Amino acid sequence: xxxxxxxxxxxVDEALDPEEVTSSTGIVPSTIWRKGDIRPKTTIAEKxxxxxxxxxxxxxxxxxxxxxxxxxxxxxxxxxLQEFTRQYYSVLSCAIYFDESxxxxxxxxxxxxxLAMLNLRLDIDVxxxx
Numbered sequence: 001x002x003x004x005x006x007x008x009x010x011x012v013d014e015a016l017d018p019e020e021v022t023s024s025t026g027i028v029p030s031t032i033w034r035k036g037d038i039r040p041k042t043t044i045a046e047k048x049x050x051x052x053x054x055x056x057x058x059x060x061x062x063x064x065x066x067x068x069x070x071x072x073x074x075x076x077x078x079x080x081l082q083e084f085t086r087q088y089y090s091v092l093s094c095a096i097y098f099d100e101s102x103x104x105x106x107x108x109x110x111x112x113x114x115l116a117m118l119n120l121r122l123d124i125d126v127x128x129x130x
Contacts, residue, residue: 014047018033018050025076063106098129105126
């Protein structure tokens with residue numbers, strides 16, 4: 001079975017200052033963008049400012065491993081991060097690509113508690129590869 005999983009935490013808003021998120025939390029994002037920036041490999045202009053942290057684990061890692069890894073990465077600045085996730089649109093995104101059998105989608109209670117504490121929306125997209 002082939003599986004690829006990508007997990008990221010994003011904070012997005014017109015009023016958001018992505019550099020302020022970084023300086024306040026001490027967490028170095030995977031990417032930031034400003035309203036009007038062109039998305040890589042597209043001609044689409046960003047409509048809002050954004051800050052994103054992606055899991056750096058291999059795409060073949062399990063979903064739970066990605067979640068634990070990402071939550072561990074934000075741990076040192078989690079209290080400061082909460083100030084932003086409670087004020088601005090914030091989401092934990094999971095993209096799951098699989099080919100044959102259905103992928104495991106399982107969340108430990110501690111992960112659910114941390115998502116709620118951070119006021120994160122949870123977005124799960126599942127794609128079947130043929």
